[in-house]
Amino acid sequence: MSEAVSALQGAESDGIVRVSEGGLRGMVSLKADLNAATGKAVKAVTGQALPEVRGISEGDMSVAWMAPDEVLILCDHGAADGVVAGLAGKLGAAHHLAVNVSDARVLFTLRGAAVKDILGKLTPADLSALAPGEMRRTRVAQVAAAIWLSDAQTAHVICFRSVAQYMFDLLSNAARPGSDVGYHWRIPLTF
Numbered sequence: 001m002s003e004a005v006s007a008l009q010g011a012e013s014d015g016i017v018r019v020s021e022g023g024l025r026g027m028v029s030l031k032a033d034l035n036a037a038t039g040k041a042v043k044a045v046t047g048q049a050l051p052e053v054r055g056i057s058e059g060d061m062s063v064a065w066m067a068p069d070e071v072l073i074l075c076d077h078g079a080a081d082g083v084v085a086g087l088a089g090k091l092g093a094a095h096h097l098a099v100n101v102s103d104a105r106v107l108f109t110l111r112g113a114a115v116k117d118i119l120g121k122l123t124p125a126d127l128s129a130l131a132p133g134e135m136r137r138t139r140v141a142q143v144a145a146a147i148w149l150s151d152a153q154t155a156h157v158i159c160f161r162s163v164a165q166y167m168f169d170l171l172s173n174a175a176r177p178g179s180d181v182g183y184h185w186r187i188p189l190t191f
Contacts, residue, residue: 008021028099032096032098
């Protein structure tokens, strides 16, 4: 069996913000009726409650709202198959689909005061309204992606692994030194 490797093997770039490919990360997509029974199963397996609409519950395992009938569970890469099995055991005959999508996705982390400015160059999402703990599915240039803030200076981007190099190049280019916009993080000038 081949050894798992991350899409860009932890590539990083420094600029206005630091852009880092997150290495191997476990991701499980769960499609189901997001009712109380599903919430109980998710809590039992991950330790996290189902998040509010467009929310993410972060912890050792994180649970992100992706759609009215879908959440994404982030965990250690080696734990993803166990999460799938645990969900199957807890949900039993309830109609659901739990899939280990770890090797199909990649996670990037952006750190620095200008994270909203960098993302704002690339996505149509209203970043001024994006609060920490809120998940957005959107586009980043030509790529479907999910973005969220852990705090005011830490953003995360998930996309398909097949476009990992393109996404890394986009984010790194947007964060080039000297390309700062200052819209979201600088004190406005007064005249």
